Amino acid sequence: MVGRPLDETTLVVRAKHGDAAAYEELVRMHQAIAFRVALVAAGDRGDAEEAVQDGFVKAYRALGRFRDGAPFRPWLLRIVANEARNKRRASGRRSGLALRAAAAASGDAAPSPEAAALSHERRDELLAALAALDSRDRDVLVHRFLLDLGEDETAAALGVRRGTVKSRTSRALDRLRVVVGEERP
């Protein structure tokens, strides 16, 4: 493909008609977020990588059933997250992902003023508090805030309804406040 990058809807239509290059472009567009969602669900890098590969293959095979005009990313994340959860269950591993704060913001962009204002101690404290939460609470907060997914995308990735994401997020924030000592249990 040359010239102006094609938008996602066009790529999906082309992929549905068997354009493998268009599907590869879709994979490249979404593999980073898909990998992180899989990592959260699988709790293991190798399984996450496999889940992403298998998820993209399954999504390709299911493209014929994908509704034209629907958002592609939540649909894809649902498939990938399902794959990752299946791999975690098959391995007998419990949910859990150790997150660390980098010394500097990821990417080339300068950190936002909010990020810069967050002290190293506070970063570590928040990540430790997230790790201490129940996996359902932690996962919804990681998806909503650390992965910056919308409610629909979080619902798709977690395999729950949007209303559940709302209520679970609210409860999880309350529990996180307790863990960081900002509110009494």
Add this chain to the structure above:
Amino acid sequence: MNGLEHELRALAPLVEWPETPDVVPGIAIPATAPPPRRRPSRSLGLVFAVVLLALAVALAVPPARTAILDWLGIGSARIVHVDELPPLRPTVSLELLGERTTLADARRRAGFPVAPPPRGEPLPDEVRVVGGRRVSYLWRDGDRIRLLITQVPGLLQRTAILGKLIPPSVKIERLMIDGDGAVFLTGGPHAVYLLGPSGSFEEDDGWLAGSTLLVDRGGTTLRIEGSLDRERAVELARAMT
């Protein structure tokens, strides 16, 4: 949005995520693959149904009972992870590999594009064909088969479907060989099942041990089996273009 939510959002770019792997090379979607269909055609749906039924029957019979954990498609092959393997017979059933013939006759009767034997290798000791379904090259070592290379037509073009039952101990490596999706299987025995054009389900025991390379050649699946390491199997596949 309250302070804690602000802090979590501010934390997002500071989280150290593992580097995202480029998964494109591991996704075996040949450029010549037919477009995904909105609904499987009746005949294709029937083929799938027969395969699933056949697998279900095979897996329901002790000691072949097993749990299907996962599917991975490669060309006309379906790899099925299982937790237990059915018993294997120790030799390749030559009947399943078809009638012994010449290379020219096999290519004429195959009904699908057949790659020649690998360049730079001794010619196969035997060429066998099942018309419209399979062409096999065999290299013998006395009574044993040292190397077996089989070509079968793709899933969407023909009715022959290959299924592989893989126990968890078998290692599956996904490869790209000059643009073709491939998988390399090592680490233990596996069974092979074939669905004939008549809908009958046939067990193809293949090799008890050794390794298998499956290459999706866009409509044809190349299967290389023997006591091979990955490099040697890939070398053979490359010599068959």
